[in-house]
Amino acid sequence: MADSLVIVESPAKAKTIGKYLGSKFIVKASMGHIRDLPKSQIGVEVENDFNPKYITIRGKGSVLKELKDASKKVKNIYLAADPDREGEAIAWHLAHVLDLDETQSCRVVFNEITKQAVKDAFKQPRKINMDLVNAQQARRILDRLVGYKISPLLWKKVKKGLSAGRVQSVAVKIIQDRENEISAFVPEEYWSITARLKIGDTGFESKFYKFQGEKLELSNEEQVQNILKAIKGSKFKVADVKEKERLRHPAAPFTTSSLQQEAARKLNFRAAKTMSVAQQLYEGVDLGKEGTVGLITYMRTDSTRIAASAQEEAKEYIIDKYGDAYTPETPRQYSKKSAGAQDAHEAIRPTSALRDPESVKSFMSRDQFRLYKLVWERFMASQMSSAVLDTLSVDIAAGDAIFRAVGSKIRFPGFMKVYVEGNDDGTTDDDKYLPPLHAGDILKTEEIDPKQHFTQPPPRYTEARLVKTLEELGIGRPSTYAPTLETIQKRGYVAIEEKKFMPTELGELVIEQMEQFFPEILDVEFTAHMEGDLDHVEEGTEDWVRVLGQFYESFEKRLEVAEEEMKEIEIEDEVSDEICEKCGKPLVYKLGRFGKFLACSGFPDCRNTKPIIKDIGVTCPKCKEGHVVERRSKKGRIFYGCDRYPECDFVSWDRPSPKPCPKCSSLLVEKRNKQGVKLQCTSCDYVEQVEDQDDEAAE
Template identity: 75%
Template sequence: MADSLVIVESPAKAKTIGKYLGKKYIVKASMGHIRDLPKSQIGVEVENDFNPKYITIRGKGSIIKELKDARKKVKKVYLAADPDREGEAIAWHLSHYLDLKENEPCRVVFNEITKQAVKDAFKEPRKIDMDLVNAQQARRILDRLVGYKISPLLWKKVKKGLSAGRVQSVAVKLIIDRENEINQFIPEEYWSITVQLETNDTTFEAKFYGLNGKKKELKNEAEVKEITKLIASNDFIVKSVKEKERLRHPSAPFITSTLQQEAARKLNFRAAKTMSVAQQLYEGVEIGKEGTVGLITYMRTDSTRISTQAQDEAKTVIMDKYGDKYIPSTPRVYGKSKGKSQDAHEAIRPTSALRDPVSMKPYLSREQMRLYKLIWERFIASQMASAVMDTLTVDITCDKADFRAAGSKVKFPGYMKVYVEGNDDGKKEEEKFLPEMSTGDKLKKHKVDPKQHFTQPPPRYSEARLVKTLEEKGIGRPSTYAPTLETIQRRGYVALEEKKFMPTEMGELVNQLMEEFFPEILDAEFTAHMENDLDHVEEGEENWKKVLNQFYTSFEQRLEVAEEEMKEIEIQDEVSDEVCEKCGKPMLYKMGRFGKFLACSGFPDCRNTKPIVKDIGVKCKTCNEGRIVERRSKKGRIFYGCTEYPECEFVSWDKPIAQDCPTCGGLMVEKKTKKNTRHQCTVCHYKKEVEQE
């Protein structure tokens, strides 16, 4: 008979831990939270010191009965939910249902699901940390107060189904503010002059720097003509040659936000997908004879700390694969996070550096493999020696005009042998070699290339860029980024267009009302301050009910004003020229998760909907009758099809262009990669690179 009952959140985690603990332990899954605030009402007694009214989550009755029955058969209960606020709250709710004593050491936490980590954790169970629980309760109640007090107001004054949220409202405002910046942006003209020069039979490029040793920006064509006239008949002479050795240091191991950003840049993963695949790797994967093993440490963390044991393993791997010159003179230590809970965490890393991606490939799905490889490479690189770059800067004069050529090459790759961090623009840093030169050398001029440019507006937020901004501003915490991005799309406040967030009309309307009546909720600094208060609750430095009271005092006043002064806004659906093919009534433009779509005005009697198609000005070459239009898949992804569908079955993920293939006359499409854009024929192998600014 088993001596102990162990409760975790998920069946996958239960399976992995069960194998480590043996027959003396029954391991069960609670399937996440078993108790929460009710959905049908606010569930918080504001007048009674913010007392929460928890109820059993619908459908969890049978799970609770199973856990209570198992409890009767054992002497001891261990609660092994995840090592964060949410996990602590799950454990606390479970202890309530199972009638565990308040000070009983029943809580077991581990940062990784490996045999050793699990066994060590069970040697040192602790009592439930009420500071952590109260931080979770405060966050939950705060979000409930905002959501359940503002949402009915929006339903009443604007439209049924709308909602507001503490973190999501700030995220939407960031996206709208950026859109306004883009719309108000006035491009400014500027010019560049590139000259192609030669020395010792080697050509290279130099760019205009300034006049008489002072930097100068070229604002218009008249200034450019002066420079080109000046250099037309004068010699180019090397003024100075500066050689420098520069060190490049590796990035820290992943935390939640940086993992989401890199997975977006390098793997094209949405934030929610990254967290889902990371959860699988954390909870355990079947590894041949080893059995089920958790492959990465806990994936919700803002700590870059790593254990000395992990460092030692990384050192062994680096020594074996690359040699001792790739090991830094002193082990790399990255900063710790604040807060007692997060400080117990490590960065996201492999549970064993010895399990390299090649050896794990047979056991992982394609998505698991790609994410595991990213995590493993980032961690190993973080423990490697810095890269050494040789940089060469050559200043060149031609009469009064100054030009500069810069080159760099990798002298010693160091960590770059394994991993280089991506960037939001997808541009790769390339080596630029310059020939050897000395001061006074005369250079041969080949070509002068003046170019006109215009300044660009700031880019729209991608998921990676938005997560980075939220983190920098201190809004939200590791566990909130992915759900926040999902929520603002599901509510129809923003839409993803070419992987960039754009606000919808509904999003702008709700944001406008929030700015007028609830400015604190949208204030990034106020929201970040609230996050710090919650951290102080977690650290035992602040009373959670005091934090709630401070927020609610001014919030209640705002609610009263909004109730009185917010005008009712009737949103008129825009009538389209399209007629419903099912009932003959006019179709209306509606706003959905992926932007606008058409819906029948006869709703609810007629529920016909269809996507809005956009003609891209290209004739279909498959049927020679229809035109190519832009459509959306059920998941919101843009694709291209023929207007004669279903008779014509032409479909393409790549955008067709109004230009026939010069080789065979076939349909050309635009293919975009992180590095470049090219036009490519769908029939023959013709390709053409497209020059980008």
């Protein structure tokens, strides 16, 4: 007969820990928060120390009744929501609705859902931590005040349905500022000279470095031509060879933000998807005979700390699999990434290093396996020896000019045997190989290639870059990045083009108003300082009411000014040249989640809409009659198809080129690689590099 009730957030988590606790425990799920601020009103008594008025969330009545009924049948009630501010707040709300004594030890927390961790946690329940609860309440109320006070102003003065928020508005401002940088950027000309050389049967490249003993930046064609004349007919001779040993160290195990960044780079996961799949891995996966097991530790953390027991288990696996040389003499310790980083939880790691990805692959979905593999490999690599590389720098003389070739090779792979960290540029870290070279070697000249370049503006933000920037600036916390990025897209403030964020006209307009009337909301330092204050509330060194009071004092004055001085802006729809085929009225340009589209000006009487079709100047390779146009999928991803669809079903995720394959005359499509863009034939093995990746070099 069960004598204890355990309440967690989700059915998956309930299933996993229920198996560990046995028949004396009933485990039920609250399905997230039970109470929250009402949607229909601000729900905060500003004059009464910001007292929140919580109500039962719509649709949760039956869940609450079930929990109340179950609580009457047991002696003990344990609240086992996630070990963070949000989880602590869920536990506190549950304690209120179930009439639990807050002073009793009813709170149970664990950083991983494994049998040992869960059983250990139930041996030492604690009281609800009100500092954590108050930090969550302060953030919730702060965001409610900003959202529910500014949004009505924007509805009245600009457009219905707009919203503002502390973190989301700063994120849009960062994207807008980058767009302004790109618009203001003035490209500068520069040149390079590449010598393709050969010794024996091995070819390699070297770049112009010096002329007449001076380092020289090539800024125009005249300089290049003078150098080419000076070296014309000269032999390329190895002047100096420098060899060095270089150690390369592994990256720290994942935090929430670094996991989101790496999953975006390597798996093409959006931040929201990463967190959703990580939650599944944390709450448990059914491993057949082994039952349901939590595969990773808690995934909302900004700590890189690792438990000694996990390090020891990883060491045993590494020695058994790769040998003693692959483990460092002492276990690796990683410092906090920033002063604001919390250390409440460990880094994200597998709950058992011995559970390698291939051994559990058959029990997981494709996405679960790929993310688990990423977490497992990153953690194992973080506990391995450094890689040893031999680097080679070779100066090659040609007349009065010096060309330089740089390369390296791996002497000992160390952690690279398992995993190498990605980067925001999408490039790989493959090191160029150089053949054995010695001073005095005469090299065969295959080609001397002068090339004109222009500096590129800073790149737009990808999700990975934006998460990294928000973290570096101290904006938001691990749990806020994914919902923030989702919100700014849903509101139509930004659009995604080629996986990069661009501000929409609506986003620009909202930021313009916010900058004028609420500059502190968009101020990075102000927002980061506010995050620090919330951290101090969590630590028990700051009073949450005082933090809100300090903010609201100036915010209220800003609201009064904005109410008086913000002018009404009428956003008129831009009329297109197209006519609605259903009612004959003009189609107008509208702004949606994925950018502009066409809609009938007769709305709501006529609800006809159609995408804006962009002709890319390529004849359809399948029917030879239609034109290839740029389209968007339902999820906003760009693809290319024939404008005669459905008569012709040609479709391609890669952008077709107007140029036919010179080898077989088939379709060429654009592919991106570490050098930039290449044209690849869809029928034969023809590949042509067409663009240097100067934008990433500029970054």
